[in-house]
Amino acid sequence: RFGWSGKSFRVTNWGMSIQQSSLGGESHPVDVIELEFKETASGIYDWNNGEETLIDLSSNTGLSDPFDIDAPTSIQIVESVFVPSGFKAIAQTKVSWDASLHSFVNGYDVEYKLASDSTYVHHTTTPAITTDIFDLTPGLYDFRVRAKTVLGFVSEWTNHIQELFGLRARPGNPADLTVVTTEGLAHLTWTQSVDVDVIFGGSVEIRHDSDTSTGDWANSVRLAIVGGASTQATVPLRDGHLLIKFVDTTGNKSIVAASVAVSQDSAHNWTTLDTATEEPGFTGAKNNLVVTASKLTLALNGGDVEPAGDYTFIANDIDLGSPRKVRVTPLIDVVTSLVNDLVDSRTDNVDDWPNWDGVEGSECNARVEFRHTPDDPTGAPVWTSWRRLNANIVWAWGLQYRLQVRSTDDDANIEISNLSVMVEEKLAL
Known part of the structure; x- marks a missing residue:
């Protein structure tokens, strides 16, 4: 920078010379005019009585005061989601600001902290007027930026407080199922x-x-x-x-x-061979499960819901009489609820509640598992390993069932009102 604009000069000396130039790609001689200047101002020739005091009509420079640094202004925060190549998505926070007007500024210090913290985190010193911060947890943040000069002097901090939601925002709803x-x-x-x-x-x-x-x-x-x-x-x-x-x-x-x-409707007719029904008594062996009002639920431990429970069907040794190809289907009706949820204790905005019941349902899950054997179950059969039962078609003589119940929230419990397994055989067309 020259440090001035529109300034008057008087030519004190000039000359011509020939110099080599590579402009255009090839070296060649060019004529050069060389000038020497002295600053001046048109007002130096004016005179009024009483103006004997020496004044400087043409300031030597327009550069900023090196000790008085203009702070940056207008900090802006924009959140987005960033995906590093081949990795999972992470939160991206872009911090930008308007540049300092000071002539000697060559960088900016950027710091941030949670509003509840007392110590700032130094993020970077950058010559740019924008920077990215990755993977900040959601919360209310205090961001600040200051200018720094080539001489090492700094401006006052400019602060901006904003809440970050990060990856806390819920995904959009699925469509076109x-x-x-x-x-x-x-x-x-x-x-x-x-x-x-x-x-x-x-x-x-x-x-x-x-x-x-x-x-x-x-x-x-x-x-x-x-x-x-x-x-x-x-x-x-x-x-x-x-x-x-x-x-x-x-x-x-x-x-x-x-x-x-x-629906399981198909072109084939199926006939029911066996149905194992556990409700309403649920009298099979239970671990961390109890029966309340004819419903099977996870037990409570000090007011908290047990995270896991297991149930063994009372009708647990199904003998089909001989090996045959069958379809085995579980029938289970569940409801999930919060046992310790009070509206007054919720801290989220009401608009963020997924429902008034306070539960999405996916905090709990119940899965029926089975194993089967092609051997006579009354003899010395070789059983398969336990696996999840959906609507499996298997070759079996004997069948056994069990239920696994899980909760990922110590306030969320599951109520199982109906639990049965149906075994069907396909009829010949």
């Missing part, structure tokens, strides 16, 4: 999530509600979890409703699930 059923399977398709923290590192949760009239996330059990970038999945076919929600990298779920009704 459709199903195509084949023998024993349901092939689901949906429109891909628009949220990058679902696509990269998130997931799609698929659940089943046995109610054939309507699907309710809070009354469903988990069937499968697929990658967040997925737009399709195949799951076992059972009567009721299939539901999906998007889940981001922090576990936040869509507010509203997409659902579709499904």
